[in-house]
Amino acid sequence: DTGVSQDPRHKITKRGQNVTFRCDPISEHNRLYWYRQTLGQGPEFLTYFQNEAQLEKSRLLSDRFSAERPKGSFSTLEIQRTEQGDSAMYLCASSPLTGNTEAFFGQGTRLTVV
Amino acid sequence: QQQVKQSPQSLIVQKGGISIINCAYENTAFDYFPWYQQFPGKGPALLIAIRPDVSEKKEGRFTISFNKSAKQFSLHIMDSQPGDSATYFCAASRGYDMRFGAGTRLTVKP
Numbered sequence: 096d097t098g099v100s101q102d103p104r105h106k107i108t109k110r111g112q113n114v115t116f117r118c119d120p121i122s123e124h125n126r127l128y129w130y131r132q133t134l135g136q137g138p139e140f141l142t143y144f145q146n147e148a149q150l151e152k153s154r155l156l157s158d159r160f161s162a163e164r165p166k167g168s169f170s171t172l173e174i175q176r177t178e179q180g181d182s183a184m185y186l187c188a189s190s191p192l193t194g195n196t197e198a199f200f201g202q203g204t205r206l207t208v209v
Numbered sequence: 210q211q212q213v214k215q216s217p218q219s220l221i222v223q224k225g226g227i228s229i230i231n232c233a234y235e236n237t238a239f240d241y242f243p244w245y246q247q248f249p250g251k252g253p254a255l256l257i258a259i260r261p262d263v264s265e266k267k268e269g270r271f272t273i274s275f276n277k278s279a280k281q282f283s284l285h286i287m288d289s290q291p292g293d294s295a296t297y298f299c300a301a302s303r304g305y306d307m308r309f310g311a312g313t314r315l316t317v318k319p
């Protein structure tokens with residue numbers, strides 16, 4: 096399977112715990128995105144990487160959230176001191192660098208904070 | 210701020226009918242307008258996309274109509290099938306900046 100892979104698919108955590116999600120993009124894609132999706136809503140942009148550089152981060156993103164993409168390959172999204180409001184589907188997508196082209200999404204990580 | 214407004218929120222169509230979903234955008238800098246289909250528990254998958262230099266694009270049963278002056282675009286699903294039942298999202302983008310509508314849950318009744 097050469098699509099975008101996300102791990103884990105589901106995560107249940109207690110409030111206050113830290114969680115980390117991983118995304119493996121399509122190998123030749125330079126662009127990598129993280130989105131958050133809550134029930135009944137469209138994906139909401141969180142952050143964008145071009146290769147290893149984090150070029151954009153949503154102003155809505157709390158400082159409890161941090162993302163990395165070492166070596167421009169896989170990416171991780173960490174949420175510290177989770178809150179119930181963090182419960183959502185976290186989606187990763189990747190696309191080639193050239194022009195406006197299709198963003199391929201992974202299947203997401205469903206986070207539930209109890 | 211919601212840069213892409215999508216309607217209706219939900220839609221029920223009989224098998225064989227036409228499903229129509231509408232979107233409007235605000236930022237005239239957007240230059241790529243994709244539609245994504247999402248099934249429960251899955252990530253969104255690109256269905257069809259259009260650039261503003263054309264007014265219509267058709268791929269099989271799916272057609273995008275684009276009105277640049279009105280800043281509106283719509284998805285038409287012809288001969289709707291129960292397998293089309295999913296949530297559909299419109300989006301507008303420029304470069305890496307992609308904004309999504311809130312989604313339309315489509316149910317096609319057999």
